Amino acid sequence: MQTSIFLDDLDGYHPRADLRKVELSYEPSWRYGGGEEEVVSRAQVAKMLGLADPKDFVPLLGRGVPVQEMLEAHAFQEMFPSGRQQVLTLSTEGSWVDRGMSKWQALGVRHGSIALDRRGQLTAEVLLQHLTPRTSLVSLSWAHPTIATIHPIEEIARICDERGIFCHVDISALIGKMYWDIKSTKIDYVTFEARNFQGFDGVGGIVFQNKAQKPSWLLEQKSPWALQAMVKALEAAEERVDTVHLEGARLKNLLEKLLTQAIPCARVLFQEVERLPHVAVVAFPYVEAEYMLYLLAQEKLYLSMGGGEHKLLSQVLKTAQVDAALAACSIVFALSCDTTEEEVREAVSRVVKVYERVKHLGEDLVHVDTV
């Protein structure tokens, strides 16, 4: 009997087994302040984030809340007083940014959207073309969770800082997969949510640093329960970063190599740039992505094509100027820290089996020479 293989862990949908068993203590009196426990837990989180002052970190509860609160803080503290009301985001950012912006657009904030370049990145050159005297905030994720490309954040933040523009970076996709250091950059707002690194759903936070000031009216989650949850998730992420960074990258490279050997017309996208170590985007010409996923799910191999709170992979790829017919045939392999080499080899054999069975349905339609 076939075993199920899950290579769909784009956004930490599957919480880690050890975190599911964690017991978090709780006291009803924490509603009125967490006392010593709060101070200790907050200091632990701040240390793991590399912050000097624990008060720079604001814990928050709720999906998408960190980004929403960051936008609100920036709007009232910077945009409305200064009159500079343009926010630039990537056209590929997830739905939380779009939802957050729609609220502020109704109040006169202008939303500019930047497309990725052919390598799936926002480069300094492209950013400079989009900056205007009215630009107040540049908001993006450090790494794109679906196509896995990593943006040159240090350079982007420096360019923004030199022009007095605020820079917001969401680091959720990077935690537990790469080494990062926010303190040495010129980033102003840093947001993250634990569920994106296999932690607890709804636990997240904002870091205010550089030019950004924590607003006095921001309602932070003071319960040590939330802070403990964040500590546990960050600890777990820190423990496995080596595994993902080294073993995850090795397995991803093996997967890409085996796939392209077995299916010569398959194309691995964005190989030429720095990517998250555990994610591979592969196009299988002739077979539409959802159909491929459907057939693979019947073989108990579960992959992803984006969607949900992320944009669909095909849409993201089109904005990165990937050939549209190829974008429609692309799927994401997202390995977790629990993925084994045996699973990777088995996954490749299942993909090859399905692809060989149905590729004739579209073989005459998409010409490989246009790929």
Next chain:
Amino acid sequence: MWTLYSKKMQQHASHPQHGGFFTASQAAVVRCVVGKEGSLEEGLFVKLYLLVEEKEGVILEAKFQAMGPPDFIAMADALCEMLPSKNYAQASRMGVDLLEKRLRDGSDRANFSPLMQRRANLIFFALFEACRLCQDIATAEVYTQSPVVQEGGGGQESEHQKCWDNYSLEEKLFVIRSVVAVDIAPYIALDGGGIEVVKLKEWEVMVQYQGACTTCFSSIGATLRAIQQVLRDKVHSQLIVVPDPSVLQLSGEVF
């Protein structure tokens, strides 16, 4: 969305039987027409290949190539299964509702979402384009091939037959009319005809033809036998179907 798929749709999506195209040698003997619709850029594209017999425009075989989600592939495959033995004029009168009924598991639950209906429309546009390329072929005025699909009951007693004696006359008529509406009428409509159950007297079911059926000899021949067979399989094995003679106009004479 996959959870909305009927078992029939899953079967067509998982194991399409009509994918591909015809070889030059196959196309040399009869006419091969191609209809296409959609856009590769949108990830939704279909190409329908029909092998059409030149004498009366009957579709001998249909194949497809497509790029699209599972339901799109399933619908294209199911349509290709339905087309053989129809002529191109019949095929061009087919619609999404017929395909939807074909892919239902039960007889009473629609299984196409609005999105799937839009995708099905694309496939039919491709079919209509292919059919337009056959318009120079004269179709026979009288078809000997019944449009009714015979779904044999394999000699087994239907559920209704087991309870038949306990049904009131109204219940019996309701059952017969339901089967006619789902399993017979859509196929009759393909030829521009219609059918209505008028009465039931003991084992005799009287049907009244409408539209093109009233002037078609098949309505008292092959079509009538096929209707009777469907009702015997799905309702009761002793039913006899007779046409209402008052509406038939065969060879210009009142029957």
